[in-house]
């Protein structure tokens with residue numbers, strides 16, 4: 262039986278201004294399981310940060326409750342909460358002259374005595390956190406003199422040193438390049454497994470989340486939150502709730518978001534990945550209709566159309582344009 266450190270029951274969340282209530286999310290039910298990385302996805306403004314605030318005990322629900330280790334989160338003191346919940350927020354203020362080691366040591370604050378002095382156990386926890394995030398070599402570097410990806414890993418190391426059972430990260434990969442985004446998400450997934458932590462990551466990176474997350478929570482305006490295995494949500498088509506309108510869809514075959522070509526009239530034969538590339542190029546160049554079969558083959562790549570051979574997609578598109586298509 263899986264253990265859930267965080268449970269939400271019948272939550273309705275929102276904000277109160279003067280005496281009027283603005284309800285943002287209704288009827289939320291969820292469990293954040295230990296040893297799993299869950300990604301929270303949804304369009305801008307749907308209420309992801311609002312839900313995170315409720316999970317962190319910073320926003321009182323209109324109705325329902327959040328349980329942390331089986332106890333209402335509202336019954337935890339700030340100190341007790343800091344021992345259970347580690348948070349990595351977007352763009353925190355970090356003094357540039359602080360070293361990575363000092364930042365990670367800050368994660369131990371909830372555990373130190375009033376003197377603030379780090380014990381042997383605290384120092385060990387800091388070293389372990391640096392090691393788990395593979396940044397021991399950065400310990401003495403200043404935050405102002407390392408890359409964004411390295412700084413993000415340092416923030417994760419600080420959260421790890423805090424040693425809460427639950428880690429909540431709000432867009433930890435924002436502003437990072439593709440490789441760093443993959444690396445951070447893989448790292449978080451690895452930590453969830455090796456340290457049996459319940460990790461919640463707010464992200465807009467659908468494709469990387471699909472590769473790395475154990476569970477998805479999908480928020481969409483006006484519909485109930487969807488919780489499930491990413492793979493099941495792809496198979497059921499529920500993943501498409503993240504792709505509003507009909508311009509895009511999620512392709513099961515290719516495991517990625519694709520343009521929907523319903524308005525395009527092409528008859529193309531060949532390997533699906535090559536067909537997709539040719540369709541993309543035709544669509545971008547404004548060609549919507551070709552009346553004969555387009556045959557695409559690889560090794561060597563060529564396109565045959567009305568008995569004419571084209572050796573690249575560019576050559577084909579130019580050829581079609583010159584025919585006035």
Ligand SMILES: Nc1ncnc2c1ncn2[C@@H]1O[C@H](COP(=O)(O)OP(=O)(O)OP(=O)(O)O)[C@@H](O)[C@H]1O
Nearest residue numbers: 276277283285303304305306307308309310311312
């Ligand atoms: N303090 C606040 N007072 C009143 N309304 C708020 C407050 N904070 C957020 N909102 C509103 O709640 C809604 C959800 O905002 P929230 O920040 O939770 O969305 P989000 O999904 O995290 O968006 P994003 O992806 O852009 O970060 C928005 O309509 C927003 O205007």
